Amino acid sequence: MGRPRISRIIRIAPAWIRAGLALAVLGVLVYAYWPAGQDFNGILARMIAGQFSAALSGTGLTGLAALCGLAAALLSGRVFCSVLCPLGTLQELLWRIKNHISRKGRNNRNASYTPPALRYAVPLLAGAGLAFSFTPLMAAFDPISNFGRGMGALRGLFNGPAEPFALVLALPFGAILIAALFWGRAFCDWCPVGITLGLFARAAPFKMRIGSQCVSCGRCAKQCPARCINAPEQRIDAKRCVLCFSCAAVCPAGSIGYGLGGKTAPPGESRRAFLRGAASLFCGAAYLLGANIQRLAALYHPGGQAAGLAGGKPPILPPGAKNLDRYRSRCIGCQACAAACPSKIIRVRHSVWPDLDYAEAPCQYNCVECGRVCPTGAIRRLDREEKHRTRIALSALLFERCVVNTKGQACGACAEVCPTRAVWMAAYTGSGVPPITRPVFDGAYCIGCGACFAACPAEPGAFNITGAAEQTLTPGVRAAEDGGEGVLYQPADDFPF
Secondary structure, three states: OOHHHHHHHHHHHHHHHHHHHHHHHHHHHHHHHOOOOHHHHHHHHHHHHOOHHHHHHHHOOOOHHHHHHHHHHHHHOOHHHHHHOHHHHHHHHHHHHHHHHOOOOOOOOOOOOOOOHHHHHHHHHHHHHHHOOOOHHHHOOOHHHHHHHHHHHHHHHHHOOOOHHHHHHOHHHHHHHHHHHHHOOHHHHHOHHHHHHHHHHOOOOOEEEEOOOOOOOOHHHHHOOOOOEEOOOOEEOOOOOOOOOHHHHHOOOOOEEEEOOOEOOOOOOOHHHHHHHHHHHHHHHHHHHHHHHHHHHHHHOHHHOOOOOOOOOOOOOOOOOOEHHHHHHHOOOOOHHHHHOOOOOEEOOOOOOOEEOOOOOOOOOOOOHHHHHOOOOOOOOOOHHHHHHEEEEEEEEOHHHOHHHHOOOOOOHHHHHOOOOOEEEEEEOOOOOOOEEEEEEOHHHOOOOOHHHHHOOOOOOOEEEEEEEEEEEOOOOOOOOOOOOOOOOOOHHHOOO
């Protein structure tokens, strides 16, 4: 093996290693969101928590993941965008596949695109959304939120059910992928994470550099998915560079490398450029500090977290959400909870914030997966004992619909599946037939899991369930003569009606 070949291997190795790591992260997240099953939720929880925006929303700027992301950008450039962002990797993958297919055609060049300075308002809006507990401003541009909504829509289309509103929310995800076919990682120029980390990357001592051997052939610019290389001026925009190393891999002169020295920005700074830089830093700071501002405001104004939904019935929130205002102030709509739910009852039906739908199944008594994977704390992590006592909704028995009353037939399906024994059977003679038992309900023990609702054979059902305005703790399992414990839900097919 000759020295030129060894030199070429050394030059292209970083690009291939980085591509392999980025594709591995993308593949794991796609597999987890599809979903892969409950055993995979631990990996999903760790990877979602490591997303920069999710960490910033959940713990604020003081969170370890957020600090590590900023430190990496300040030292080495946009490392997070290079490897850990699934939406960025997906954009680049589609762009490279399209360029590979059209290599023999006319469309084999990187389309020109210059992002306007207006994009610096994006982190300002996202930070305002975090500060004032209006997360849709954050979720509209957030990479993991858009990725999660897109995966949720695809999961609904292929595995069902496909919620119409979830498909609408995924339209930006589709637009991002279409734009990627023509402009590569175009969305990265409008991403609050990318813009903010880019401001730190500009000051990083280690970055991609163009050396003096450059002949301005333009091959590097054609291979750059971020369109951040100015080949005639032999400069790389460090704020937008995502460290894909493709430029170094294709440079015939070997003049592009990663390290210290070289030219990265025009010499000198005009007053106008200085003011523009100061404004962009302010916008980035607003994004970084937004979550901390919201938490400080909550400390001084604890009454600001209202419990419930004024003017209507609150939705059934995942166990651990506490109340609607708290949930919506922290949820970024990443839909990790929907992917992790084994019953597939966490759905996006009315807004960007998922809620529970008992149409097909109840909330499993022993399941705590949604809180386990939530990266922002919108759904608190509950242990099983606390989950067994957390009231997320409240059932109401409509005995006039019960088959015991309408048909004079014994049933007991609801009592069989109620995990807290809030429903039990008692003697009933009102039907005029030989004595049978009827269901009796005590709301003090009901946690609103929906097991009775799902098991009831009556048409229409004899149980009505409404969401709890404030999730509170119940006494637990109602005492019974046999001293039994809570039971798990069984499908209504086990019963004769």
